[in-house]
Amino acid sequence: MTRTINETFLKAARGEKTDHVPVWYMRQAGRSQPEYREIKEKYSLFEITHQPELCAYVTRLPVEQYNVDAAILYKDIMTPLPAMGMNVEIKGGIGPVIDNPIQSLADVEKLTELHPEEDVLYVLDTIKLLTKEQLNVPLIGFSGAPFTLASYMIEGGPSKNYNKTKAFMYTEPKAWFALMDKLGDMVITYVKSQIKAGAKAIQIFDSWVGALNVEDYRYFIKPIMNRIFASLKEENVPLIMFGVGASHLALEWNDLPIDVVGLDWRLPIHQARALGIHKTVQGNLDPAILLAPWEVIEERTKAILDQGMAQDGYIFNLGHGVFPSVKPETLKRLASFIHEYSASKLSR
Template identity: 40%
Template sequence: MENNLFLDAAFSKATERPPVWMMRQAGRFMPEYWEIKNKYSFLEMCKIPEVAADVTMLPVDLLGIDAAILFSDILVTGEAMGGDLSFTQGVGPKFANPVRTQKDIDALATDVLDKLQYVADAIKVIQQRLNGRIPLIGFAGAPFTVMSYLVEGGSSKDFKLTKLLIHNHPELAHQLLSKIAKVTVDYLNMQIDAGVNALQLFDSWALALSWNDYQEFSHQYNAQIIAGLNRKNIPVISFCKGSSVFAPIMAQAKPDVISVDWNADLLNIKKALPEGIAVQGNLDPHILYADKPVIKAQIHKLFERMRGEKGFIFNLGHGIMPDIPFDHVKYAVDVIKEFKY
């Protein structure tokens, strides 16, 4: 690998500067993304390996980041299991056949790798294009988050149906979560076999849960997944909205890196974690709307706070919003790459 900064930081080795990549770095804030999006549906972009590779490479070529992340979606596992998935502009993902009963859960398949082969094919194309320049991150949605989409039938503001399921019918929730966890282990190991250099587990909606419910309905399944990975030399990043609260529990699952939202002081989180767990984050993505001197000052403030710490990967506390100006994102990456400890 020509650029090992990301992998070194993920394994808590010293680096001359923090490596940078950003969640949703290949996305709607890029005009070049829309040139591709206007030719294909979102699922076609995920499922045609050459197109997924084209989108994955956009931030590599245009931003100069230190790690690429596979262009895909956290819900492809739910679709492979039997969910009738569609994406509508302005609405987001929808499952036309929500999962809410024993019969619905029984109908979900778990031996589904053949339906996800397009992801392995995309990884191989991307690695040919990267040609050892920077690492490639693969990913999957965590069971609780995937379950919430399956149960709600799409995005939700209050997760009412999901919470009714876990509270009124916890045995059904655990059956569903167990099925998703099995698929997720198989899927991530397939990505390792296809050639990814790192993995991230996205538990995007964990913040909907109380402390006790997070332990029962999220953490234990994330821990099962991480334990089931063939992760030799493959760092595993654990991300959730709510990591500023749940980081102590997340650490028990033994990820290599915890990705932290912007609600916490990153150094305080790092100091509270066991030795050898790196942190990723945690700039508020809204700062990228601000004037460039503000962006630079905020990045430097974070870097000075983390000075002397091994195991720090720069990222945002969540994904880039679609209307953030591209040149602000590029400027932020340039500021980071010019920084030296």
């Protein structure tokens, strides 16, 4: 049987006209779904991702239940780090914890290269299962960006202020740039392997880079991001950049060779457009609003859709990941509302 793939998300990512606004949600797989929570009682995140059939099922669940226009591979930004020599453990209530943090140039030099076919074959196998057999929407592959990965690698876990990360960046620039280079090489190799396996778009999560000011972003981060995206551009799949609390960097991202600027909830889309963001925009409902009564969700969503649809090239998403306490019915109802409301406006 031939499958028809819903291309709306890819069209919007490329800035083309669509007949409805496509939607997907960061952290749509898992968390809020009872089926996933049941699996999670038996297996950890790493255990799920090592089983391609199960991981593909978890990735597919939200597509089937919510009718979103794209799937995002179930795994974590930490997934490639053990193969580089980092001892990563995901601890309930805390997040990723690393017991051998990076403290010196010598530690950076010890990091090993990623060989996707050997180190993360299970990721590639899951992508193949999903894209060659199962999905009727595009699959988004992803990676953490060097700054955000480095923040976990240097702090040893989640952090509020990234003080150790910044201190390392300012006091050990040689080690910092060596680390950015190694992580940059990893991101390029890892993402290319995901595309080769079948991922149709890529999101780079620089979730915590908003902690830096514009000047430091330009000096310490932008060169590696330019190198990463220039190399990924060769693959001809849409590239999405995303970070939290990073509105002040949105114009910097607009200059990178990417296709889509992902916004959190802080910067209204019409303001982003007025600032000169001309690429496709993705976002940006505050995920906390999903806990409000439906009337509030609908009103806020309408306002965001009206701003997004003012120009071709718009993808609806939350400003960050779905909270575990959000009801699956809400996510389903929201996707359906976005489809209907945008189709009625765009057909005029």
